[in-house]
Amino acid sequence: MPFSVRHHDKDTTEPISFYLSSLEELLSWKPTDDDAFNVAMEPLADRHPPLRSSRPRTVVCHDMMGGYLEDRFIQGAVVEHPYAFYHWQYIDIFIYFSHRMVTIPPVSWTNAAHKHGVSVLGKSKANAARCASLKGEPRPWDCLVFRLLHIASMFYYNNRSTGIVNLFLACRVFFDVCDGMFTNYNWTEDHLERMGSLTGDRQADVYVGVDVFARGHVVGGKFDTNKRKDLIATYNFTIFLFFRVLNFESCRKAEIFANQAPFWNLLMDHLPTHGISTLPFLTSFCQGFGKRHYFCGEEEEQGSWFNLSAQEVQPLYVHQASEGINRGWVRTRGCPEDVWNGGASLLVEGAIPPGMQNVAVRLFSLQIRPPPKLFLSFVFKVADGADTRVSLELKTSGAPSCLFEKVSAVTASEKAMQPRFLHGDHKLVVNFQNRCRMQADSKWITQKKKKKNLDIRNFLGQDISLTFEETVGARWLRKVSSFLGVLEVFDAESLTAAKPLVQGMTLSGILWRKGSYDTSRKLSQLYLSATLRWSCEPHLASHFRVYCLGAHCPKDGTPSDPRSPALIGRAYACLYRVVDLAVPDAPAGKPGWLEFFVLPVTKEGFVEVLPESAKLALEYSEPL
Template sequence: MAGLSDQDVDIVIEKFQTKVSISEKPELGNHYEPNTSEPIAQPLRTLDEVLLWKPDEDGFNVATILLAKRTEAKAGKPYTLLCHDMMGGYQEDRFVQGVPKLECYRYYHWQYLDMFIYFSHYFVTIPPPSWTNAAHKNGTLMLGTVITEWNDGAERCKQVFASESAYKTFADKLVAIAKYYKFDGWLVNIENPIAATHMPQMVGWVEYLTKEMHTHLPGSKVIWYDSVIIDGSLKWQDMLNDNNRVFFDISDGMFLNYTWNEAKLKDSVKNAGERKYDVFVGVDVFGRNCFGGGGWNTNKAMSVIRSNNLSAAIFAPGWVMEKLGREQFITNQNKYWGILDDFLPTHGVSSLPFVTYFCRGYGEQGFRNGTVALVKSWCNLSAQQIQPTFLQVPQDTPDGKTGHQSMDHCVKDGFNGGGSLLLRGTLGQGQVHPYRIFETGIVPSHQLLVSYTVKCCNAVDACVYLDLGGDQGRVILWTSGESAEDKQPMSAYGLRESEQLDPSKLPVSKTTAKCTAYAPLKEASHKNMQDIVFGCDSSSIHCIGWQTRHYLLPTSAFGEGSKIEEMGVLCFPTESDPPKMDYMVRIGELKIINPDSLKNSSTQVSNLTMVDDSWHNILPHITNVTDQASFCCTLKWDYPYEAMHYDVYVSGVNRDPNHNRDLATSEVVFIGRAYANLFRVCHLLAPTVNGKEGQLEFKVQPSTQEGFVAPLAAATRIRVAYS
């Protein structure tokens, strides 16, 4: 693929003509920030807005990630629900394409959560797509909120519950909204009295909404908040009882108010019967009249909730940032969830493709293929990927000796995205450090293509292991092989199968009683995989210390009926008699995919178009720039498969928006990443042409959900001639 030019490949090029006519600001409506034209997420504030809502008018806010399958406990377990209430919602996260700052509220402990509710005090809260995408990647349901309160809420309820026709129309809109934006249900929070004459309609509405959600969105949930009781009074019960159980019986669960005591919880258990796990006991992290006082004492409430074997609804975890500040947010966030670890059952992701760069959806810079592609801070939770199941805690080494170990996220270096997983420790002679990273339940019913990318130092290397559970043992993905590539069977994918090794010869074999081991692909097979991963001749890519190993595992690597229950990393010294040493190992990527997906790796986008284009003066905060005009437009395209993301490039500019440097107009420069099949170009600086014709050329490069990048040299493009 090296050196491809426009003459070497069949490139789809669309053309677009525009006249530079400066206007004050883009006029795009309320789905966009008025001055910058950035697409934004927002709630529906009035009943009229809900009833007049139509699909297909807000594509930027549609989530793109399907809900991942997850591991499930063999026996029933209580659930954990998190109700987001960060400063009223719709803060920096309302900007669909992300923001150029790091100090935003973000969440990455998805292994603990069964449901996440995006909450605000607006009438109908639609979760920003970044939250839904992050939750779905990690197997967590995402719910929006319907809330009525105070006099305005009472008036809306009068209109909605005036008749069966009225409440069904409203419910049908809520179903359509959830289906269009691709989230998974609703929290219903009615916090104003309801007239007794309207109570039959309200009960009918909750029942109808729940039924219709289940019909149109299988697996969705409708959760009732403990507020209004059967006679229409607003009386929080702090328990499940005869006053509110009618709503429990016709919904998927009840979110109890926060001022409960243990006696009320015991009664709730009795009243719930077999549905005790559908009782979500409210815990206010701000501690407002809450058992234990919230904050660092949230574990006290959780201890009582779990001792009664009930589910938990943790409200307003933004306390960590709102109360303690943004500067030490990550440290405090990890401390807070670490305190709760004993009370939160975990789950992992069990569907394919399993792909993660360990990105949390933010960074001090942005990495691509081990090099810096973006030199400014950023945050976009749509970029977040599958997060580790297990906490970063020291572990004992297999020989019984305790060696210092830690596992954490690092934003200082990464392979792709905003960072990497950093493993640190001190190794002595004969020691191997295991790190449990993911719980999973992948069933290997066909060959698997596995890869991982590492950066090691100080005479220490690392390999990945796959635990199969039971007596099936462990598969070790070793760092090197013994025989020549042509000794291995050729697969249907043009790759040689991985060589099976004698595990007794490996220094890490003592980490488990039973194991098999495989060598990475080498020579032509390794080169072919690297070319597919990078979308070009990989010999031209310099990854600055990162090393990727690929494995094509035959079905014989897994016993009949086995599944991959855990994935982790083993760190070990590369010398036979090493001194005691400190080490750092970075894991930049881990993938398990179906090799059939290789056939889609070079597919380009189609039907690339441009709409809503406009020209403007340079924004006031941009200084020391002359002879430039500001160009805005929306790019749209089609793509036949699910994508991880799309990278957007431009040529024809003489300023790099991500590196703040001068360019030749012939250079192709990265300008942004889209997580849907459209991208808003916001105030791109284009050189003024003084009566001549200028030209911008945009390219869109897709990455498949397996992380394979289509060749940029053949990317579909659109040329914009302006004068």
């Protein structure tokens, strides 16, 4: 069967994200079955303060070498030093930029942004020459707008009306009828003053451009971008960051993560921090890439990988120090070496100054109205030899009359709570353990020892912190560190909720080939590529694990245990393209046999077992 080159890599048939290059492509676009790979699985999560509030916002326009690089591969790619954005808690809108006529954000960016409650925009451009062909059409602009809205709604990214202009009296009429306007980055304070006099009470709807590369005659930029932000904040305008990935394009790729932290640390005191307001809340701190892939503390796959759809909700990344001779300090960063799930854990490290017995490191801002029974669990590892007690701290505020938009006004009633420890024989713990079915690495302290349950009705959850407490006092600076593997918060009632059901599995787009990735092999290997599809209740599963029984190990053709299904991939939608799966030749005169399994992973992190999963069998034979 022919494969659409718009949706599939021409060499491997892997699904890829796409864009539209011309007006003709836009006007002729119609949804097809192949578009399903590009539809975001993640709904836009709730967060506070919400985008609709009248406060100034923060927009990042992501421009990375023209776009559609390794991030175009929907099921992930092998990348040694990828670029990933993970400071979502500081921004409101993410724009994926390219120079194409219609930029459709790669689905992995939309999934990652939506997990954090960040709206995603594409980009479109059309000049007079391109639009000349529409002159004979009735209401031509309506046709274009309809097409763009259809594409945005189809792929679950957001749409917003904007215009590039410096706001002055002659264009005030356009500002009055659109959602907002953004300016270029070559502005002066005089421009801000004039715009301020024309916006009325809509200052937050003026998006003032700031170029991270400091092009043109501007103040600030690069690692002085905070100077521009301060000036914009004076007029209550929204900041629009033209983010040409400064820390990636202007430094060695291996140093990318060392440069991300200082850039955002400069801005963190100038930007509002958004709170998570959706339960269940679970994160393994995976940043969407890694040197290996881990599951429950065990290495599952070797080799570098990159897939932003696998990115989990990210914490506050901080690097702060106190003043004085014996300065205490704290830092949080991703660690790809000690991992529980995915490609990274969270390393929380610091030093407790003399005279202090404990220190709390804020990880997440929350704005949740907890259910009657809130269940907290975390997996962690303490550095060898450390005489430190690690615990979770939940900060709450009295909330009978608290409004989300005015949460800062209730700080007088803030309380720090230590959730109650539950022993392993508690019925909630037993139920949780049965649904997780996790086997822990002995170096990690697992959920079984850290089940927390708390009755906190009439409170508003505000912050989650990790607390280090020294068990032995000291008169000198003491270093502390801990690796966090998983943190989850959910309604205890969800432990008895129905499991997501996978059904209706089908196989299509089958492609066979013979060859070998290993030139030293004398015999050619049989490879299968095909598309698995299934149905599942929407928004119950975070992703799916795809297994195959009867196949060889991928690519190298090494025989695997015929009695045990092998993991062949992870899907972040209800379909998965199997690419070059090494399978044995069919026996002479008999059919070959394969069996595929799909295991859903719930929003709470629960994983089903293979006998209970959906499956599909495939028989094949040599051609006559």
